[in-house]
Amino acid sequence: MLKGKKIILGITGSIAAYKACYIIRGLIKKGAEVQVVITPAGKEFITPITLSALTSKPVISDFFGQRDGSWNSHVDLGLWADAVVIAPATASTIGKMANGIADNMLITTYLSAKAPVFVAPAMDLDMYAHPSTHANLDKLRSYGNYIIEPGSGFLASHLVGKGRMEEPENIIQVLEDYFSQSGDLAGKNVMITAGPTFEKIDPVRFIGNYSSGKMGFALAEECASRGANVYLISGPVSLKTHNNKIQRFDIESASEMAEKAMELFPKSDIAILCAAVADFTPLTKSSSKIKREKDNLNIELKPTQDIAAYLGSIKKTNQRMIGFALETNNEFDNATAKLNRKNLDFIVLNSLNEEGAGFQHETNKITIIDKKGSTHFDLKSKSEVAKDIIDYLINSQA
């Protein structure tokens, strides 16, 4: 959710400033880029060196470079950010924000910001309870800012009450929730099949394929990061999911995948069928290990159900379906035939003839084919390819 997000962290003069370090660590671990803007009072509580070491960026505090005549553009900063988080926010900073008193770099950045602003107050209980604080917080709410309410408990003053800045992990969670609800797939259920299937021959052997599941898992992360609830039906792979909006269902065979897909498809807005499903499965499965014999061993295979074709036949008009075609020859014609036969909205073609594309690779080179024609993409990492596919889906919907 926070991957690649640009966050301005405003730090002001409260003892809770030390907790800003944990906010930075948490955001960076989740892939965000953090720029600290600190007030003069904030610097009394925590050193810019600590903060720049954690963010790998110089900390911004002054309008002007003291020695070289340079200046920090609050306008550029305000436009750069995907979110502004002011944590801890003192009564003084909240008052200045509410009334536009732009006497430091943080307030000017706040006034210039186009991004959503989150404010985590931190102060003593009587300061927090004062009517002026409440009036100022109400003003911030009326500007569309989000207030992350302080908690109750032991305060630095040794008093006990409301005013403790919300814990860093909860502040990060608020941001994650915000970005997940504001993504272009927010509120959508997306079902994704991924990986290979294993078709049992006997208790120790199976028919499988080389699919690693990487493309399907990259799509699951991409959809979840854009706000979707993802149902990921995965064959046997050694991959992990990271986003908690992904619900994972591990299956082994094509028939187990089909059963799960049929259960989840009716509540899905979008289905992405990325799995390399076995087309055949043994007619009978031996209950004991098949012994070596002199003669050839014949295993009779029967076709599996084509999940995509079945779902395509029951697809409602408000459901979208994307399929994949991994081809070795007559790529375009084969993929187009599948697009039509399986009633897909579009099909993603990858050719095993392309260097760096297909099974096991970290990269992929795709062509998207739909009724209107075909679009070629460059060789990219699978997560970038996932982004291209979802962008295409969103744009073709518009």
Ligand code: C5P
């Ligand atoms: O195997 P084939 O090339 O026909 O697969 C094309 C598409 O159909 C893929 O999206 C694949 O996930 C899907 N498929 C399926 N069930 C099968 C075979 C393929 O959903 N049994």
